[in-house]
Amino acid sequence: MTPRITPELTPTVEELEAEERRLVFRHFTHDDAWTLGSRLVELARERQAPVAIDIHRAGQQLFHAALPGSTPDNDAWITRKRRVVERYGCSSYLVGTRYRARGTTFEDSSRLDPDEYAAHGGAFPIHVEGAGVIGTVTVSGLPQLDDHHLVVEALEEFLDV
Template sequence: MALSTASTDSAVLIAEETSPSQTFTTFTASTAWTLGTALRNRILSLPDSQRKPALISIALATAPSGGGSLHTLFQSATDSGTIPDNENWVRRKRNTVLRWGVSSWAMRQKVISGAGSSAADVVEAAFVKKYALASGNGGAVADEYAIHGGGYPIRIKGVEGVVAVVVVSGLKQEDDHQVVAETIREVIAQGN
């Protein structure tokens, strides 16, 4: 079954991400497994026009010990054909979600609406300028953040902020976003 078209309105996207239909009651390793396998199955069922090999990654926002590193709960490729660069995209999209607390697609749409253009180079430049971004390792800011669809916040009812991040990398960026949004809604509706 084909994915719906992802919204390009940042206010609509953020309202969806924070809605009860997108908020878990708990989030454990078992929940991550359920969500991760549901995402993999959903991607594998996409029509050829939307399907490509993709990497799925789900990580807690911080390690259980409170350390600064992430704790990955689920990671899987959907098919042969993912490349090491997918890992880099996962990290950069995750960083965006953790820093701004919204999906990487919503962040992109916020920047586009502020820049008045959707040309990739204009959007990226506007993103760097607006948020005064500098890379921690002396490289380009693109080394740290990505405002491309696929990074999505996990929220729990009654808990402030983002507790985990799910990322899909490999499909078209709007499809990376939409498959996560639709699958989270389905998993929550099933009582997980």
């Protein structure tokens, strides 16, 4: 399983923004969703991570997997995290980090229903050159920074960066 990240290794807003600028697709097809989702499943199985994995593009679910130990709650978290990416155009972890950097929380200051939106790590934008954010890849089941790192690791491999 992915090791738990210690607070001193928590990424800054600037580091998270740089990560997003680096992880941009040239295109994103149904086959790309399958390949990326399958790699996430492999990584999660290697770590015995009890996660659910979801990939959406333009409102359509292109990939979903629920590994042993995941629960229906993980699917609810996926939906809430995905809505944050769709609304803000950046990772759910970055959104939450921006609020924490201002000395508050997403739940206290966003004015959005926490039953509908969760600025917790694990949802990442699928950003295509020249098109912007066209979808999301989301993992739920681990501590939020570990969810985020799992998605980023798979994206880095897929994009070879």
